[in-house]
Amino acid sequence: DSGVTQTPKHLITATGQRVTLRCSPRSGDLSVYWYQQSLDQGLQFLIQYYNGEERAKGNILERFSAQQFPDLHSELNLSSLELGDSALYFCASSPGRAAGTGELFFGEGSRLTVL
Amino acid sequence: GQSLEQPSEVTAVEGAIVQINCTYQTSGFYGLSWYQQHDGGAPTFLSYNALDGLEETGRFSSFLSRSDSYGYLLLQELQMKDSASYFCAVRVSGGYQKVTFGTGTKLQVIP
Numbered sequence: 001d002s003g004v005t006q007t008p009k010h011l012i013t014a015t016g017q018r019v020t021l022r023c024s025p026r027s028g029d030l031s032v033y034w035y036q037q038s039l040d041q042g043l044q045f046l047i048q049y050y051n052g053e054e055r056a057k058g059n060i061l062e063r064f065s066a067q068q069f070p071d072l073h074s075e076l077n078l079s080s081l082e083l084g085d086s087a088l089y090f091c092a093s094s095p096g097r098a099a100g101t102g103e104l105f106f107g108e109g110s111r112l113t114v115l
Numbered sequence: 116g117q118s119l120e121q122p123s124e125v126t127a128v129e130g131a132i133v134q135i136n137c138t139y140q141t142s143g144f145y146g147l148s149w150y151q152q153h154d155g156g157a158p159t160f161l162s163y164n165a166l167d168g169l170e171e172t173g174r175f176s177s178f179l180s181r182s183d184s185y186g187y188l189l190l191q192e193l194q195m196k197d198s199a200s201y202f203c204a205v206r207v208s209g210g211y212q213k214v215t216f217g218t219g220t221k222l223q224v225i226p
Contacts, residue, residue: 002157033214042218043158043202056213090157094212101163102146102206104214108157 003027006091006107014115018079021110025072025093031055032074033092033104034066043090049074050096078112086114117141117205119217126223127193135188135220137203145208147179147186152219153199161188161201190222198224 003026013019025032034046045058049068060066063081068074078085088111092104119139127133137147146165150158164170164179164186176189190197200219207213 002159031212035216043216045213045215048213058213058215092158096212101160102148102212102214103160103163104148104150104158104204106157106159 002105002107004091004093004105004107006089006110008110009108010111010113012113012115013081015081015083017081017114018077019081019112021076021078021089021091021112023074023076023091023093023107025074025091026105029093029095029105030072031094031096032068032072033094034060034074034076035090035092036087037090037109038084038087046076081112081114083114086112088112117207117215119203119205119215121201121203121217121220123218124221124223126225127190129193129195129224129226131193132189132191133193133222135190135201135203135222137186137188137217139184139186139203139205139217141184141205141207141215143207144181144184145206145212147177148204148206148214149175149177149188150202150204150216151199152202158202163206193224195224195226198222 005024035043046060048056149161152158162177179186204216
């Protein structure tokens with residue numbers, strides 16, 4: 001158990017709909033990352049937050065948005081869903097400090113299926 | 116931006132040694148990490164190199180050459196449970212610690 005909690009674990013929805021994925025980081029971690037992993041693909045970096053502020057953006061579509069709340073949990077909002085958005089969405093957290101290994105602790109992921 | 120290259124698939128025999136290479140291009144390089152991911156599971160951290168040289172953790176070792184923008188993961192005494200995908204990831208410096216992953220290498224260990 002990494003200490004990172006993601007909900008829901010599975011989600012099936014239709015094209016055009018909107019969903020929200022939730023992530024609770026490990027206790028004490030200030031940095032939250034979101035990654036998208038399509039079938040048999042790598043981990044595509046979407047966005048990173050540190051202590052409530054957006055710090056880095058990757059290949060995140062305009063239809064997607066995210067935020068980190070004062071209690072440090074984060075939400076990833078996906079709207080106007082398309083078939084190609086079907087993927088496993090991972091949240092990861094880290095202390096966010098420059099020192100150390102920068103190890104990311106991953107949640108179990110939210111599997112989104114768009115029909 | 117960042118780009119990382121790894122072989123897509125590697126097959127090795129149980130008990131043998133396998134090396135998975137990773138080359139990267141990035142600015143603000145801070146360090147190279149390796150993660151393991153079993154099918155359907157979450158990636159888990161294996162090792163990290165910030166300086167040139169070899170880091171050993173049990174059966175796994177990781178190497179980095181900053182001048183060559185190259186690293187590798189070495190797995191010794193392969194076991195069937197080592198069958199998984201292995202990702203290298205670059206950590207870039209700055210006010211944040213962005214981590215970008217490679218496309219992953221699927222390792223199949225055969226008897």
